Amino acid sequence: MSAPLLTLRLLNAEFGHLPAPHVTVSTVYPERLELTFHDDFAAFEAWREALNIAPGAVVHRVQSDGRTGVLRVHGTFAGAELELTGYAPVPATAPVLAGSGVGS
Secondary structure (H helix, E strand, O other), X not given: OHHHHHHHHHHHHHHOOOOOOEEEEOOOOOOXXXXXXXXXXXXXXXXXXXXXXXXXXXXXXXXXXXXXXXXXXXXXXXXXXXXXXXXXXXXOOOOOOOOOOOOO
């Protein structure tokens, strides 16, 4: 777990101005540092960009019956694996009434 903890220290020193993530260091993945952002894709994107992780590497999915969007990407920094995950609500769509289309 020394690599992720050192990485966390370096991230704080270099990117302390960015929004604070939820941080996880796990004994299951001892070389990984997980940064999670809740209700804020903008914070996820700020960190992804600062860490120079390609936008094309981001995987998007939807969970909770289409109510929550999830962004996930992996990268490296200072010898540790990084996993960034962002969660945000999917905006509700307005219902379309029958007969409200063009030409009705």
